[in-house]
Amino acid sequence: MTASPASPAETDWLHLDRQICFSLHAASRAFNGVYRVILKDLGLTYPQYLVMLVLWEQGDLPVKKLGEHLRLDSGTLSPLVKRLEGAGLVRRERSAQDERSVRVMLTEEGDALRERALQVPRRIMRATGFDLGEIADLRERLDQLTTALDAAALAEAEREAG
Amino acid sequence: MTASPASPAETDWLHLDRQICFSLHAASRAFNGVYRVILKDLGLTYPQYLVMLVLWEQGDLPVKKLGEHLRLDSGTLSPLVKRLEGAGLVRRERSAQDERSVRVMLTEEGDALRERALQVPRRIMRATGFDLGEIADLRERLDQLTTALDAAALAEAEREAG
DNA sequence: CACAATTCAGTTGCGCACAACTAAATGGGT
DNA sequence: ACCCATTTAGTTGTGCGCAACTGAATTGTG
Numbered sequence: 001m002t003a004s005p006a007s008p009a010e011t012d013w014l015h016l017d018r019q020i021c022f023s024l025h026a027a028s029r030a031f032n033g034v035y036r037v038i039l040k041d042l043g044l045t046y047p048q049y050l051v052m053l054v055l056w057e058q059g060d061l062p063v064k065k066l067g068e069h070l071r072l073d074s075g076t077l078s079p080l081v082k083r084l085e086g087a088g089l090v091r092r093e094r095s096a097q098d099e100r101s102v103r104v105m106l107t108e109e110g111d112a113l114r115e116r117a118l119q120v121p122r123r124i125m126r127a128t129g130f131d132l133g134e135i136a137d138l139r140e141r142l143d144q145l146t147t148a149l150d151a152a153a154l155a156e157a158e159r160e161a162g
Numbered sequence: 163m164t165a166s167p168a169s170p171a172e173t174d175w176l177h178l179d180r181q182i183c184f185s186l187h188a189a190s191r192a193f194n195g196v197y198r199v200i201l202k203d204l205g206l207t208y209p210q211y212l213v214m215l216v217l218w219e220q221g222d223l224p225v226k227k228l229g230e231h232l233r234l235d236s237g238t239l240s241p242l243v244k245r246l247e248g249a250g251l252v253r254r255e256r257s258a259q260d261e262r263s264v265r266v267m268l269t270e271e272g273d274a275l276r277e278r279a280l281q282v283p284r285r286i287m288r289a290t291g292f293d294l295g296e297i298a299d300l301r302e303r304l305d306q307l308t309t310a311l312d313a314a315a316l317a318e319a320e321r322e323a324g
Numbered sequence: 325c326a327c328a329a330t331t332c333a334g335t336t337g338c339g340c341a342c343a344a345c346t347a348a349a350t351g352g353g354t
Numbered sequence: 355a356c357c358c359a360t361t362t363a364g365t366t367g368t369g370c371g372c373a374a375c376t377g378a379a380t381t382g383t384g
Contacts, residue, residue: 014276017283018215020301021197025212026233027304028190029371030311035183036372037315047340050187053180064362071188074363076341083339100349100362114176121179127314128307138307139182141300142189145290149192152289153199191341198342209370226332236333238371244334245369262332262379 034127038120042113048084049117051077055090056114060105062095089113196289200282204275210246211279213239217252218276222267224257251275 035046044052054069055061061069067077081104084090089110095101128135197208206214216231217223223231225239232239243266246252251272257263290297 013283014215014279015219017286018212018219020297021193021208021286022212022232023301023304023308024190024193025208027308027311028186029233030308030315031183031186032371033315034311045339046183046187050180050184053176057177057180062362063364070184071191072340073342075343075365078364080340094363098350098362102363117176121175124179124183127311129310129314130307135182138303139185141303142185145292145300146185146189146192148291149189149196149289152291153192153195194341207369224332225334234370235372237335237373240334242370256333260332260380264333 034124038123038127042116042120043087047072047076047080049120051080051084052089052110052113052117055104055106055110056117060103062101062103064101066104084110196286200285200289204278204282205249209234209238209242211282213242213246214251214272214275214279217266217268217272218279222265224263224265226263228266246272 032046035049039046039049042049050070051066054066058065058069063074063077063081066081067073070077081090081092085092088107091105091107093103093105095103125132125135130138194208197211201208201211204211212232213228216228220227220231225236225243228243229235229239243252243254247254250269253267253269255265255267257265287294287297292300
């Protein structure tokens with residue numbers, strides 16, 4: 001078999017793919033792991049923390065809007081919000097104007113948790129070992145990747161349907 | 163509380179954190195989504211594909227070694243491998259030398275699937291819109307991140323225990 | 325040799341992600 | 355006014371990830 005330095009041989013693509021998807025998969029889980037440890041103090045999981053961050057920043061929101069901010073659907077959010085409600089951090093209230101809509105509102109306790117959460121981001125930053133610039137750069141790449149991937153997934157899905 | 167213009171005010175950290183963890187979370191799910199669509203042809207999920215990639219590359223392996231390659235424990239791997247076995251892609255065989263160990267081996271069908279999987283990496287590459295160099299660069303950053311995060315999670319866990 | 329500690333696979337329980345579905349409320353078109 | 359498509363939450367089922375545990379086999383130590 002001859003060497004092909006320009007583009008990898010057919011077979012090597014799988015090896016490459018293994019490296020790439022493993023890296024992202026592992027990074028995501030590692031991130032999740034650090035958040036899990038740090039958030040244990042607050043009694044939150046990582047996705048629950050994401051929901052709380054949105055509520056602290058945006059104020060009360062209907063489930064639908066929450067889902068748009070986080071790209072999560074009701075299948076994920078409904079039980080998650082229910083657990084936050086069980087923890088006393090959040091109330092749910094069906095809208096009077098539109099009875100389909102359910103507004104998720106911070107309780108006093110949920111609002112108070114924000115103070116304790118203020119320490120989280122710096123502990124995460126320290127854990128990454130990255131500075132602000134590196135994080136911003138990584139974030140930009142990831143967002144770029146996400147945009148491209150979402151578009152591609154849509155195209156693939158349509159290729160199948162249409 | 164005095165203002166500190168050099169670094170963001172206490173409150174802004176949460177906003178920043180929201181952006182960062184959302185970006186990684188979203189990228190991971192977007193990646194997963196593209197793989198899901200593309201792998202549907204092969205009848206594999208994304209983590210199942212990862213396992214198959216390792217087996218195609220390394221040959222038969224005990225569950226333990228599989229877990230080391232993928233950083234997954236038996237709680238995740240046992241049922242996953244069982245499903246691969248159910249799909250006829252893999253056999254499990256308890257080692258004669260060490261009866262604790264279970265060897266995961268490709269069936270003929272599992273080995274044959276490799277041919278059809280060869281098309282996957284390039285479809286993924288196309289979906290990302292990145293070239294080889296950009297992907298390699300991103301991969302390097304992610305690995306760097308994972309290493310730092312794993313070390314930090316360990317340190318946090320030890321801080322708690324000790 | 326005997327006994328304790330360790331290793332390995334598997335199970336259970338919980339939470340998340342997502343597809344597919346249900347049910348109720350709303351809004352538009354005729 | 356009526357019907358129908360759409361919107362919004364929620365439920366169900368499947369699979370992954372991880373912690374905590376069980377049970378069997380192996381290894382190390384006295």
